[in-house]
Amino acid sequence: MSRPKLSVIVPVLDEEDNVGPVAEQVRAALRGKWDWELIFVDDGSEDTTRTRVRQLSQADARIRLVALARRYGQSTAMQAGFDSARGEIIVSIDGDLQNDPRDIPRLVAKLDEGYDLVSGYRVQRRDHLITRKVPSWVANRLIRAITGVPIRDNGCSLKAYRRELLERMRLYSDLHRFIPAVAAGIAAAHIAEVQVRHHPRTAGTSKYGLTRVGSVLVDLVTVTMIRRFRMRPLRLFSMAALVPGLSALVLGAGGWIAGALAPHLIETGVSFLTVVVLLLALAAYLLMLGLLAEFVVRARRRGGRPTIPMVAEVSA
């Protein structure tokens, strides 16, 4: 089987009523354009999703099923799709019909302008205001502010990637929410954003909700740390150690000097001294953790591979 130009990845979880229409819409959107394959990644569905995709695959050889052994989450499902994809260009799209496959050609055209990743931007979101749109608005602002990657809609699953980009990064945990930030920070990707359509969900149930806000915030810390400090963790921990270390010095030295010069004006005592020692201990602890992290990075980088991916060879 020859390698198609385009692989469309659709992670699905209990979407038995949607897989058929998704396949039909993708077929219609890509008719006569390129060779393509459509990969449904079943993330441990408990309904008949897997059976239906199997039937679709029997009817059309371009449709494939990659079924995970259990429910792993969207990031792992997407990564499984990326691992199975054979196309030069890989497009990810939701399995709930809220993304519109007719936007795929526009994303691919933008990618052909020289980008590594083109992300969809839902102009008119057809989602619930309180549970989906407001948290998404806040999360996107936060991600943009903290990561510095100017993407307005990180949550849009409709994205197009160059194969070479996906070979330089891996998704795990819940990193799918931060793909542009991870791609830019780890794989040095050139990223563009394209406006896409968005439709209300007509079948199945949403798997998102407000309960994920806390997880997103923690993951944001992780992504930021990995983006900026994964190769120099001692710098992160040193910066963190500066705050308690300097505080201890200022409090300790200031208290001692003031106590010596004007004992009647300054309050000092055992508790005050203990606080100074605790802050110093925290600073030392953070520095030691930084050294430990450097050790971990060094041990893991022993393959001699470059730490920054080679994007392109530039000849003289």
Add this chain to the structure above:
Amino acid sequence: MRRAPGGGPGTPDTSWGGSAEAEHERPDLSVVVPVTENPQPLDEIYEAFRAAFDAHDEVAEFLFVSAPWARGHLAKIRALARAGHPIRIFEVGARAGESDLLLGASGYCRGELIVTLPPYWRIQPAEIMKLVRRVREGAALASAARGQTGDHPLNRLQHWGFHTLLKRLVGTEFQDIASGVRVMRPEVLREVPLYGDAFRFLPLLAAREDFRVEEVVVQQHPRDRRTKVYSPGTYFRRVIDLFGMAFLTRFTHKPLRFFGLVGGALALAGATLLAVVVAQRLAGTPLANRPALVISVLLLVLGLQSVALGLIGEIIVHFSVGEARTYRLAEEVGGLSRGEPPGSESIPEPPPELAEHRTQ
């Protein structure tokens, strides 16, 4: 390969280790017995289980693996091996836990299936075939669940509490995860990461690696009934093991979620208390000698330390994930298969840490 009927328990299998042809025949079962604690008479256990296998025409090889200090417990087993019984004896060169012994011996297993038995009575020997049958019917691992009706009430209460906690923390229900009597396909031991005391949780770990794991209710052996109460140290070790396992199964790829939650709660409590004492200072209460000041800063420090540990965990995870797959495929339909490579039927190369003592 199934043995032709004949030859009861205690009868040496003269074909074992005889001709070169027989040497290369693959047994149906490899029974691994890690000898770690004070064992009950191993020769009796061997004879009873061998009889159970013989009764069903199953050809079994027995692998006893021990540390040097346990060598004395194997005297009778050594004599049986010399007499031609299908017994192989291994010894590790250093102090090793049950997991290490099992993993080491698994490299030498030639059987179609691997059976693990503790060096003491757990179940009625005839019941082992229920587990073998369950694996042949499709399970990757079958684990024995004993009734434990004759145990001391406190032990039964501990057993119930342990498994209830296991279900709450890990989300998987087991009746008797620590029986130690298991039958499995060889790939389970090849692919499930085992170390330290993780052997106790092998069914749980195998289930997390997406192997089909089933518990089979069997009759407890009368000599397994514990009428004495476990020591407090046993309870402590069980709970610690449980928390370790819960952490590893739930947060392996997201350690900051755990450490961040704990650290965030501590830091928040510390910051709140600090705000209160500072506010009271502004209202006129002296601050410098208040224990509340120390407690608030201590909580803040602990919280930040916890978060920092989570960050270290994330760095380790980031580099560990590397290019390895973190999932297992159940099925791939259409296109060329790029799924998991099919399991090798060959016997894996044995690890170098073990020395086999051939006694024939």
